[in-house]
Amino acid sequence: MQRKVFEFIAGKLSRTDLEGALNTEKSKSWLDKFWVSNLDEVQTDEKLNFTPIPYFERIKQPVLILQGTMDEIIPTNSHEFIFNALAKSNSDKFEIILLVGASHSMDYIGKSNFPYWSKLHPDYLKTVQGQIKTVAN
Structure with a gap:
């Protein structure tokens, strides 16, 4: 909806x-x-x-794509379209990670001991940090 x-x-x-x-x-x-x-x-x-797909097809710099499996904004299979576009770029400097239970804004959707406000998915920050370290090296 x-x-x-x-x-x-x-x-x-x-x-x-x-x-x-x-x-x-x-x-x-x-x-x-x-x-x-x-x-x-x-x-x-x-x-x-707007669609970024044509840009992904030409990209050369490292790219990290994070998609939450509970995203209600974009199609659940959008990572497949992005992968196919990135494959056309002839770059191997990309990674696509699905965060199970994450929303579009990377909030964790699931059981919580304090469910009154959202919190980031537990793997979000360490995944981004890992990518930064990889690219920096």
Whole structure:
């Protein structure tokens, strides 16, 4: 559903289709858990249609791609598209890591002994730090 909101803002989904989807799901308990903009105030933002794939195909510098398996914003298989694009670059200086239980913002989604605010996935910082050390050497 969150993806549909962003597709509406990007101009890829009509307001009628978004409202229909929201109406279909209106009885679901999870509906109040995500952001829906004031539809009367939305201005189309075509930047949301940007894709980095053509740039990955030409990249030469080291790249670390982290994708959370609980990401509700981008497609679950987007790492496969990125891998295929990076493979076309003829560079072997890339790594793609899936963080199990991480959201789009790398927050850990799962059981917590203090669930009142989010926290970074436990592997996020050490993964980034490891990449920095690798590239620096």
